[in-house]
Amino acid sequence: MGMDLHWKYQAENSPNSEKKKKVKIEGKELRFIPLEVFSLDKLQVLEMSPERESCLCFQMKWLPREIGRLQNLTALYMDTNFLKEVPPEIGTLRNLKRLSISNNFLTFLPQEFAGLQKLESLHLANNKFKDVPPQVCEMENLTFLDASDNRIQTIPSSIHQLKMLETLLLVFNHLETLPENLGRLKNLRCLWLGYNNIRSLPNNFGNLNKLDWGYNHCSCNFEGNPLVCPPPEVCNRGPDAIKQYFAARRKDGQYS
Structure with missing residues (x-):
């Protein structure tokens, strides 16, 4: 493959080997993906993100449709x-398990995105999304979802389909309400909803027994919300206290 002043390739194996499994494109001003990359049909990991410590921002504006040729990809950055x-064509990458497209200008995902049924980790932080894309809720193997620092106003009620989800990060968005079905994510261990506009939690929020807001601040974060139902002092005592709070409201004929 050729060499440009602004980028270079790094591979796990010999640069002359046809059995490359990992390619990292790095440099100063990445603007496009060299077409040679799409001939590497054995490729498993493709990384096109600048090093964090470099403070660089690559300038790639579009991903070629040829990405669909890389059917063995398991990770794409x-x-x-x-x-x-x-x-x-990204939806044809049936073996993809990790996808990281944070810090871009995305507002939507193609409908075909739902084809990524093996995806386990999805990073969408710091884009321009106004909603959690509904296609994401069709990925039943997803365990990690980061959509922080967007403009998200709503979470689809179909969020409950993510039965394997363990981490959900939605800090710094525009959320005002949460769907009742959120309480059905029984495997959720980490939920960050800080710095939104949330005033109340779903009635069944206390069913999220694997969260520990009271004793592990990193597990459940609501800081920066005008929360009143239940009040913070109740939430600080954990899921059981939240469940008791809503049970008492139902007994008194009160509802959120």
Whole structure:
């Protein structure tokens, strides 16, 4: 493959080997993906994000449709670029388990995105999303979802389909309400909803027994919300106290 002044390739194996499994494109101003990359049909990991400590921002504005040729990809990193959309062909990457496209300018995902049924980890932080894309809720193997620092106003009621989800990060968004079905995510261990506009929790929020807001601040974060139902002093005592709070309200004929 050729060498440009602004980027270079790094691979796990010999640069002359046809059995490359990992390629990292790095440099100063990445603007496009060299087409040679899409001939590496054995490729498993493709990284096109600048090093964090470099303080660089790559300038790739679009992802070629040829990405669909890389059927063996298990991990794809495209953080900190200028992406405004991803092509439908990304949904054909049936073996993809980790996708990181944070720090871009995305507002939507293609419908074909739902085809990523093996995806386990999805990073969408610091984009321009106004809603959690509904396609995401069709990924039943997802265990980690980070959609922090967007403009998200709503979470789909279908969020309960993510039965394997353990981590959900939605800090720094525009959320005012949470769907009742959120309480059905029984495997959730980490939930960050800080710095939104949430005033009340779903009635069944106390069913999230694997969260520990009272004793592990990193487990459940609501800081920066105008929360009144239940009040913070109740939430600080953990899921059981939250469950008792809503049970008492139902007994008194009060509802959120």
